[in-house]
Amino acid sequence: MRLAFAAALLLASTSAQAQTAPDISVDTLKEVTKTLSSDAFEGRAPATPAEDKTVAYMIERFKAAGLQPGNHGSWVQDVPLVQITASNVAPLTFTGGKTPVSLAYRKDTVLGTYQVVPHVSVKDSDVVFVGYGINAPERGWNDYASVDVKGKTVVILVNDPDWQMMTLDGPFGGRAMTYYGRWTYKFEEAARQGAAAAIIIHDTEPAAYPWGVVESSWTGPQLEQDTPGDHMDQSKAIGWIQQDSAKALFASAGKDYAALIEAAKHKGFKAVPLGVKASVSWDSAIRRQASKNVIGILPGTAKPDEVVLYSAHWDHLGHCAPVKGDDICNGALDNASGSAALVALAEAHAKAGPAKRSLVFLSVTAEESGLLGSKFYAENPVYPLAKTVGGVNMDGINIIGPAKDFVLVGVGKSELEDMVKPFVAAQGRVIVPEPSPEKGGYYRSDHFSFAKLGVPMLYGESGEDLVKGGKAAGHAASKDYTTNRYHKPQDQYDPNWDWSGGIQDLAIYYGLGRQLAEGSAWPNWYPTAEFRAVRDKSRLGQ
Template sequence: MRLLTLALVSALALSGCKKIDDSGSGSLPEVSVPDLSEATMKDITRTLSSDAFEGRAPGTAGEEKTVALMIEKFKAAGLEPGNPSSDKDGGWTQDVPLVEIAAKNFSPLIVTGKDGKAMSFAYGTEYVAGTYQEQAKIDIKDSDVVFVGYGINAPEKGWNDYAGVDVKGKTVLILVNDPDFETPGLEGPFGGKAMTYYGRWTYKFEEAARQGAAAALIVHDTAPAAYGWNVVNSSWTGPQFLAQSKNGGADQTKANGWVQKDVATKIMAAGGQDLAKAMAAAKTKGFKAVSLGLKAGVSFENAISKKNSRNIIGVLKGAKRPDEYVLYTAHWDHLGRCTPVDGDEICNGAVDNATGTAALVALAEAHKKAGAPDRSIVFLAVTAEESGLLGSKYYAENPIYPLAKTVGGVNMDAFSMSGPAKNLTVIGMGKSDLDSYLNAAAKIEGRTPDREPTPEKGFYYRSDHFSFAKLGVPMVYFEGGDDLVNGGKEAAEKAAKDYEENRYHAPGDEFDESWDWSGVMADLRLYYRVGRMLAMTSAWPNWVEGDEFRAIRDKSRDAK
């Protein structure tokens, strides 16, 4: 297979003006792939994930080192500053105004019944919490507890878990994911097995705030959450970053957090309810929220500081249509210092996402080597992805290059180190015309695009492409594949499980000199092909008819 692929690539490279036709999708420009530097990938990943960068948390010395390194590498790759109107950092960055809230001195979570008996739950091991309000102290006392099922208010689906209940000033207990996440297929009110945005924890907290809740606690359950409590713990027990707001988060809940499932079981039982039965009831349309007759209380203090983090931007100007733009995105940040494991408190983020950040530089080198494309290519390293896609959201809402003139893009988040795969896993397959570009690229490379095998994990809503999709820009996001050349699906599943349980959002995500980079470089070839094809065509890909983002794109393009 590998020899056949190489022969095919060589033949196409010699064919000059030959076009690739992807099963009726129309003619796409053929591109050849120059040498992609494995040394660049290794060197930048190794450096960014070293302890010297302290886990690359926004607003730290690790950010300063990351910005300096990426500017140096973008310059060396032959890019131009991507924000020339800014006099900061030589025009290579965009300020992203953030608020850092470092919570401390947590009380236990106290839940009291009508009989006056109180249950106490420990911070970190049994619950975690934080706030989106810029308040020096959060002190919630005697807050009525209400179980609101999945906490969804979706008028277009005739679904409202808050119907008939007033939760203003109360604490809501919420299930993670969608009501139909256990459905085997993709049919159901919320996409069946595939998570919708209604299933994401970010939505749960947003809706609780709209309903006026004082506190929102999500019940952690590993299968529907898609990660273990260790990930919740490491992600929520350090400083949290928020986008700056005019009202200091006054319209948000006072406390957002998670509780262990066995904690939720005890809380429900104290309110005369069985959690398993309540979870089953919450899956049905017409579910009614349940007031538990309990009072909740929690307090903690906050150190609050406003600071600017930075997106890092380089551009390769187009030769024919320089005012049309193709995006490559990857987030440079990680968690910084986190919950220690065996004395190690630095979450280095080697795979997540030093690899994607390194890929921006390797791709910039390759595109420069290939010569100026027809359209301009923007290389965007964004901040604060780990805090809720804040850097990409800020750029999308305050674009340096107009979104109406942004053709589409490619997002890269955490390359797989498990070796080359026969297939590739496409996150959000079937949503846009960009599938045809990826299909064509995969065909040349001898690989098969497949739908994500775990759509219930909601990966489409967990990386930076989503910030652009929400505002209409088609984006491609794929991963290395779950059918490895060596070991097949079994080996891929084992490697993915090992990473998720032992390294994801943990100090164990460190650079390893013994890594096999062949799969990474194979994936990088696909990223190059898709981006180059977009930059060498005059077509404007769109979302498919009926997609949730189609109308936004059409309106944007009409107003260009």
């Protein structure tokens, strides 16, 4: 550990014990969450009239909190997006097997495309099962080694080959998901291999969410970053099929589903042509529109060019698959609560007064569409990433009461983890491993956009060991949310929520951010972290 960083860590321990509790307003948390998740905001979908209302509200709250416009006199940063809405979606059919297999849109399959074209057609494409669809040379693993899939349809398993291990020492991190397990990677690699279509088999446990989440997230208008080339280097069709549909497909192909799933877990697996052909088509309505990130700043007094960052996404799904006639996915917890936390932290820091370094509050768009707003900012930063010290990302705030523990998502990555420990300990809490590392939470929110380009961002939250009810109560609440509310219309504001645990977490985020902003430390990634090299390179010229 560098001497300067070790000294900063010792100071952190002392300051965390002595620090006065920040003035974080529970009324702000309630008011902002309730407002943003009301039906009047129609689920806050980007590139809709609801965006204008959401952006205006976030600007209003940032102004009232005491921030200044954060983009050279403007409150916003334009994020170019293209919206693609599928219609006339034909069934996904597989022919040439023992019996034809026809999968209905939404019920059995969901499909989409990155390509910006008015019509998508995949016809009589040879189907290949490619196991987990991973090409990882550094791990000696390549599911595509024995097959050419150019122009073909690949069927892929979700997560990593060792996701069923209960330890963290497997070839792909055991229970903890690597980026190779994420659906985004599966489609990226399939495109690199030249596949015409890439279909992931949905399984609730390794996917980390039920089919209803896939259906609500993948149907209706879909957003992508609007870039030159219209994403024509991507597969024509991407999507998911239900596990029962996959079993029917394998049976039609005369293949033993269970045996192939088992074989795919092991090094040296060879892709298996299924001997059937896939066809599907649909029309795409295309609309290009800039969405907006909202940026506020509390300028620093001594080193204003050095920036500490807080981020949270303002968007949600808008109108989605209806439940009992309700088709608005309000996104109260995800992420009206995180947006409220962003405002509450801005208020607290402004009340404490400017720090030596600047504090930037970034409310990003299109997280639900693939971290698009944070990705665009990270690639086109208002404040250079080499001058961005680090920060905190918030995606959902604890509304179920105080927890005895604090979870660092993606633990073992950066020195921010050392810096936050005294703040957690000062509350009499303990840091614990992720309860469900197989869900790949580290790759599912906006901190990842910054991490990929070298900026250390903390992503931590209350654990499941509640003061009232212990681990059983915390796990039950977490499971209830994932099963019944996540990405569904039921994620609605509840006036009976207990915000006291959220206030505790925000005190930790405040303390860490304040210490970074008042100090001179430059926390880095641990030497073994995959983002260390890019950070070292970016800082080299400073």
